[in-house]
């Protein structure tokens with residue numbers, strides 16, 4: 001959500017004002033750079049972004065296949081539409097493919113001044129394709145640069161603007177920043193993404209007085225297409241929020257580094273330079289976790305549910321219990337802590353998550369959505385009287401696993417409608433783990449499985465002597481058993497888990513799909 005400021009108008013009413021960046025740039029059909037990168041970067045930084053399109057490029061991870069430059073009239077009209085009506089804070093320019101367009105921009109900003117102008121002097125894409133020819137250089141030098149609050153050339157662009165100066169070292173970048181500053185921009189950032197000899201990604205920032213060497217680790221990835229556009233848009237976004245120039249540049253550098261790190265193994269397209277994911281924050285869990293695979297019904301095969309009382313009785317920590325269950329062959333773990341302190345629970349959940357990630361199995365939290373969010377667990381399990389599944393889904397987003405306890409076909413149907421991923425059904429047998437829990441029996445379980453549109457895990461009093469009878473139901477949707485006491489109210493959690501795993505594997509082999517009801 002874009003950040004909002006509340007302004008009080010003189011007549012006493014209030015309006016909400018969102019920081020606003022206007023990008024004047026080219027479209028990239030592959031959506032890694034250009035207008036598309038600008039929109040995503042601004043969205044990621046919580047800033048509204050409007051667009052003036054100067055050219056439409058046909059581009060992919062191989063390079064630029066076609067460029068259609070828009071008419072000057074169209075660019076002038078777009079600029080007027082946005083600037084005359086919407087309160088733009090900062091303008092950012094990218095591809096400006098004709099002299100006339102630079103002049104139109106100049107005149108538009110004279111007529112409708114903004115707080116700052118960020119100029120990314122796009123000329124050559126990293127693939128080596130020309131996006132603005134050399135004939136434009138003089139116009140850039142004499143009209144565009146003097147208007148700029150910051151100029152953000154890459155090495156090739158800095159070199160072209162300086163008449164072909166060789167730029168091979170950080171010291172050359174400093175010299176270039178100084179010479180470019182002499183051409184009129186208030187600040188210069190020479191970007192060293194393409195500096196061949198550096199193990200860090202080094203940029204030089206010069207504000208006319210001081211030089212700053214900005215370093216980040218160089219991420220080993222092919223997905224760097226659009227870093228330049230993103231950097232400039234992020235600077236514009238931070239300026240629009242009210243940052244100083246130096247801190248805007250630092251934030252932008254950090255943002256690009258993090259986005260590249262999160263996206264380093266993305267694989268889009270077959271060419272040498274791929275796009276990255278600007279909105280990594282929205283699905284941090286997916287990109288960051290070692291569990292890249294989505295939830296599979298077969299994950300429910302041997303579902304271990306911890307119990308704080310039992311752990312206490314046997315003198316085990318939650319993490320020891322989870323480690324033993326995972327090492328014994330549990331295929332999914334749920335931590336169920338009814339009386340732990342929140343801080344303690346969170347720390348335990350984080351440690352358990354590390355164990356589960358190392359084994360690529362999902363970790364769910366019982367009931368406590370806040371704990372699941374805080375530790376970035378793989379999902380939650382809720383009961384009929386806990387937070388409604390729809391609300392949980394809206395809090396956790398589309399990728400987290402949500403399980404819900406269901407005793408009836410009606411519950412099962414509702415769980416599916418509300419967006420759950422699986423249901424737990426029981427108690428199948430009488431159990432002491434849960435007070436006042438109606439036993440539904442094998443018949444009740446079968447009825448729920450038949451009605452369900454979601455995978456089902458059976459729960460309640462299941463142990464080594466009755467697990468076979470559950471799985472032998474051979475009913476559709478039944479994917480596994482969830483166990484508490486049979487694993488955790490025992491001397492060796494690992495041994496019990498191994499035995500149950502072996503039993504379930506043997507039963508599954510005998511229950512062929514032909515028997516499925």
Ligand SMILES: Nc1ncnc2c1ncn2[C@@H]1O[C@H](COP(=O)(O)OP(=O)(O)OP(=O)(O)O)[C@@H](O)[C@H]1O
Nearest residue numbers: 126154191192193194201218219225226227228229
């Ligand atoms: N592999 C990398 N790891 C970390 N930072 C990087 C990497 N590659 C580029 N950067 C950073 O990204 C920003 C953009 O720099 P770069 O020199 O790539 O711009 P550019 O060539 O204009 O980008 P593009 O043309 O792909 O949009 C700089 O801050 C640079 O240091």
Ligand SMILES: Cc1ncc(CO)c(N)n1
Nearest residue numbers: 026027028033034095125
């Ligand atoms: C449209 C467009 N603008 C800028 C760049 C520079 O990355 C690009 N490749 N494409």
Ligand SMILES: [Mg+2]
Nearest residue numbers: 126154193194
């Ligand atoms: Mg580059």
